[in-house]
Amino acid sequence: MPTMAARSGAHSGAGRIILLLSLAIFIQALDRGNFSTAAPLIKDEFGFTNTQIGLLTSAFFFAYVPGHVLAGWLVEKFTAYRILTLGLTAWSLATFVTGLAGGFASLLVLRFLLGLGESTAFPASSKLIAQHVAPGRLASANAWTGVGLSAGNGAGIFAGGLIIAQYGWHLLFFVFGALSLLWLVPWLLTERPAPVNTAAAEAPDFAPGFTEMFSKREMWGAMCGHFCNNYSYFLVLSWLPLYLVKEQGFSLTAMAWLGGAVYLISSITGLLGARMLDGWIGRGANVNRVRKSGAIASLLIALVCMLACASGNTTLAVAGLLGYGLANGLGFFSIFSIAQTLAGPNAAGKWMGLQNGFGGLAGILSPIITGASIDATGDYRVAFLIAAASSLLGMFCWGVVIRKVEPVGWSKG
Numbered sequence: 474m475p476t477m478a479a480r481s482g483a484h485s486g487a488g489r490i491i492l493l494l495s496l497a498i499f500i501q502a503l504d505r506g507n508f509s510t511a512a513p514l515i516k517d518e519f520g521f522t523n524t525q526i527g528l529l530t531s532a533f534f535f536a537y538v539p540g541h542v543l544a545g546w547l548v549e550k551f552t553a554y555r556i557l558t559l560g561l562t563a564w565s566l567a568t569f570v571t572g573l574a575g576g577f578a579s580l581l582v583l584r585f586l587l588g589l590g591e592s593t594a595f596p597a598s599s600k601l602i603a604q605h606v607a608p609g610r611l612a613s614a615n616a617w618t619g620v621g622l623s624a625g626n627g628a629g630i631f632a633g634g635l636i637i638a639q640y641g642w643h644l645l646f647f648v649f650g651a652l653s654l655l656w657l658v659p660w661l662l663t664e665r666p667a668p669v670n671t672a673a674a675e676a677p678d679f680a681p682g683f684t685e686m687f688s689k690r691e692m693w694g695a696m697c698g699h700f701c702n703n704y705s706y707f708l709v710l711s712w713l714p715l716y717l718v719k720e721q722g723f724s725l726t727a728m729a730w731l732g733g734a735v736y737l738i739s740s741i742t743g744l745l746g747a748r749m750l751d752g753w754i755g756r757g758a759n760v761n762r763v764r765k766s767g768a769i770a771s772l773l774i775a776l777v778c779m780l781a782c783a784s785g786n787t788t789l790a791v792a793g794l795l796g797y798g799l800a801n802g803l804g805f806f807s808i809f810s811i812a813q814t815l816a817g818p819n820a821a822g823k824w825m826g827l828q829n830g831f832g833g834l835a836g837i838l839s840p841i842i843t844g845a846s847i848d849a850t851g852d853y854r855v856a857f858l859i860a861a862a863s864s865l866l867g868m869f870c871w872g873v874v875i876r877k878v879e880p881v882g883w884s885k886g
Contacts, residue, residue, distance in 0.1 A: 487666050491617055492617070494618055497656060498594060498619075498621035499621035499624050499628070502626045503625040503629045506629035506633070507645055508580075509714055511642035512714055515642055519576060522844075523844040527711075527840040527841045530584075530840035531837045531840045533591075535588065536592065537591060539592075540830070541596060545596045545823040545824070545826020545830075548593075548600050554597075556597050562590075564589075564591045564653070568650035569647060570650070571583045572643045573643075592830070595829045596823075599824075603813045604818050605666060612747040613751050615747065615810050616806040619747075619806050623740040627740070630714060631730065634725050634729025683823065685883065686820070686823065686827060689881055694874030695815065696831035697867075697870045698808065698867050699812075699829060700835050700867075701863045701866050702768075702808055702867055703833065703839070704864075707835050711836075711840040712840070713732050731791065731794070734795060736801075739801040740802065742802025743806055746767065746803045760879070761879065765871055765872060770803060772865075774803070778797040779797075779857045779860040779861035781793030782794065782853070783858045808871075809825075812828050842856070
């Protein structure tokens with residue numbers, strides 16, 4: 474039996490890993506969102522249409538989505554630590570070089586390479602969380618990576634907005650790309666703790682195949698549910714700067730402050746909500762009911778907020794965007810906790826490769842559909858109504874298609 478000192482050391486080691494994973498997700502969000510923040514200036518400099526902006530935004534996901542399947546397999550074969558190291562290095566360099574882009578073609582290629590590198594982040598982080606965090610603490614651990622995601626989005630739009638307002642968009646990519654590489658220093662120097670989950674420790678090499686995963690109803694419910702969560706998320710992430718500047722008439726500085734507030738709300742909601750839900754489970758509440766309630770509540774809030782944005786009223790739209798921060802914060806840790814519970818520690822990397830990869834399809838469709846609908850109708854109302862419908866479908870996926878949030882039974886053969 475491990476001594477108290479050994480358990481304390483393992484807990485401390487896992488804590489450092491979670492902190493660095495949160496920072497890696499922060500960097501991922503920062504680098505991914507740079508293009509959206511700079512989109513108003515890039516659009517004007519090159520004379521792009523809304524449809525072209527949508528295509529450039531989606532180019533990231535042309536690599537990001539299939540890259541998840543590859544990353545999930547690589548994480549199980551070569552360890553999550555190594556794959557995340559390679560992935561972060563690749564996407565940081567792609568970010569830096571974007572500052573040198575001279576037109577549509579070069580931006581398209583660099584967005585593709587960025588997506589390929591960033592596809593490693595969530596399969597690797599989910600695998601490590603499932604290995605090193607007790608089941609009753611999954612929401613809290615995932616909330617910290619959610620904070621990294623929201624803080625990265627917020628910092629990207631806030632700091633990025635201020636940088637481009639003062640110095641132009643090229644410097645934004647140079648600065649963020651160079652700073653991202655600094656993460657490798659503490660990551661490579663941090664000791665790797667042993668897994669705390671018994672299943673992972675006893676059968677470290679076992680993971681079910683993709684064919685078996687696709688045979689599970691829960692896998693399809695989680696993939697479709699994740700897609701529905703992501704549709705509104707990628708609409709806001711991709712189009713918020715342009716929406717506020719071009720549609721609502723905000724200055725770049727005002728856009729930066731409001732956009733930052735959306736993601737600050739998301740971060741706070743994620744931490745407080747995760748602690749509350751984990752607390753309920755710790756006091757004996759039904760795990761299935763708690764995990765599903767978090768996912769469904771987030772989509773219900775998103776539904777109301779997207780309808781507010783579709784109203785066309787500036788006050789309601791701003792309130793809807795700020796309210797969406799609540800939905801995003803609550804949804805992130807909920808859907809990742811559900812995935813890690815269903816998959817178990819040995820399958821979490823592959824499972825999240827499929828689930829988040831399928832969810833990433835929203836990153837392809839949402840920006841393109843949004844851009845096309847704006848060009849066709851002249852405003853954003855139809856785009857927000859589509860996002861509201863997606864939230865409604867997602868509630869069905871998490872609540873009905875997934876019958877019960879509990880570990881899926883895997884064959885050993």
